[in-house]
Amino acid sequence: MKILSFIIIAFVSVLLFSCAAEKEKFTEEQKNYTLPETYNKISQPGLIYVSHISNNFVSVFDPAEMKLIGKIPSGSGADMCLISADGTKGYITNFHSNDxxxxxxxxxxxxxxxKCAEHPASMLEFPEQKKLLVTHQSGSPVNIINTADNSVTAMGEICTGIMYYIKEHGKIYIPQIFTPYIFILDPVTFHVTKRIETPGRPMAMAFTTDNKFGYLANFDSAEVAKIDIEKDSVILKIKNIPSPRGITVTPDNKYVLVTNVVDNSLTIIDINTDTVIKTLYGLRMPTWVVTTKDGKYAIVSNQGAASLAIIDLAVLEITKSVPTAENPISLFMDNR
Structure with a gap:
């Protein structure tokens, strides 16, 4: 566990150091970031929540106007955000303050x-059970928060990655980030039922709109793996994708978008042929990508440039850059 914790801390430190090296390029507005905590569209669906790993807040982006409209206080090292299914509460994992x-x-x-285990990262809500699952990038077990009273229970499973629930198949998929496996958990017992071995460091997943296939970003092996969800097996590897980290499928089921965090680029894969059709450059440590609900735009977090890149999916080009606070590491699209 100590070795794993060291690797994790070193990995995060490299990311933060890389961003700090560019600090002189940030504006005073970015250094002393100010946004209101209340705004006209507060709590409305369709907003994007931007977590800043080196700060103590999440900023709020309105894709309808393509601008930041507010911020939400957090603990130290805002890593990921989640809005509850009923829209009444929000949750932020704080990587440094461990809460x-x-x-x-x-x-x-x-x-x-x-309070939770060390370095909380991903969250997944089960509203019917009044439970919120939390994974940690520290070798700590999964924590389950009772959303009715905020009590915490530690499970036996050690899971380090982002969680995805495919309800119709009754499975939770968790790429392990630091080991070459995807863990599959039972959504009732929250115990591991299967492991899918995959080379490299599996960073994130995305699923086709019919949930028949998953696409996995494999950082170390420079590839995206296609997974048959019914069989839980890798059926194809799309090669020569440098440093893939974030990944999403467009709402029209036409493209897979992959952020390449070291290569400073975004790879576009045609789902019909499972081939790369275009690579967009001009990004800076892109960590995450989401699409707007109408499928017209993709939003990319540029951790190294303190900005959001806007991609017009009709022409597959970057059309705008929106400055943010330092180190925007993850995005949560509220698609209620």
Whole structure:
């Protein structure tokens, strides 16, 4: 566990150091970032929540106007954000302060901070069970938060990656980031039922709209693996994709978009042929990518440039850059 923790801390430190090296390029507005905590569209669906790993807040982006409109206080090292299914609460994992900020989405005021294991990262809500699962990038087990009383239970499973729930198949998929496996968890017991071996460091997954196939970003092996969800097996490897990290499928099921964090680029894969059709350059440590609900735009977090890149999916080009606070590491699209 100590070795794993060291690797994780070193990996995050490299990312933060790389960004710090560019600090002189940030504007005063970026260094002393100010946004209101209340705004006209507060708690409305369709907003994008931008977590800043070197700060203590999440900023809020309105894709309808293509601008930042507010921010939400958090603990130290805001890593990922999640809005509850009923839209009443939000949750932020705080990588450095080792807790979860719970906030009221109507006011963005903190309700409470829930202590958890070291370096919390991904979250997944099961509203019917009143449970919130939390994985950690520290070798710590999965924590389950009771959303009714905020009590915490530690499970036996050690999972380090981002969680994805495919309800119709009754499976939770978790790429392990630091080991070459995807863990599959039962959504009732939350125990591992299967492991899919995959080369490299599996960073993130995306799924076709019919949930028949998954696409996995494999960082070390420079490839995207296609997975048959029914069989839980790798059926294809799309090669020569340098340093893939973030990944998403467009709502029209036409493209897979892959951020290449070291190569400073975004790879576009045609789902019909499973081949790369275009690579976009001009990004800076792109870590995450989401699409707007209407499928017209993709939003990329440029961790190294402190910005969001806007991609017009009709022409597959970067059309705008929106400055943000330092180190925007992840994006949560509220598609309620």
């Amino acid at each position: 979860i900020t719970v906030f009221d989405t109507k006011t963005n005021k903190t309700i409470t901070s829930v």
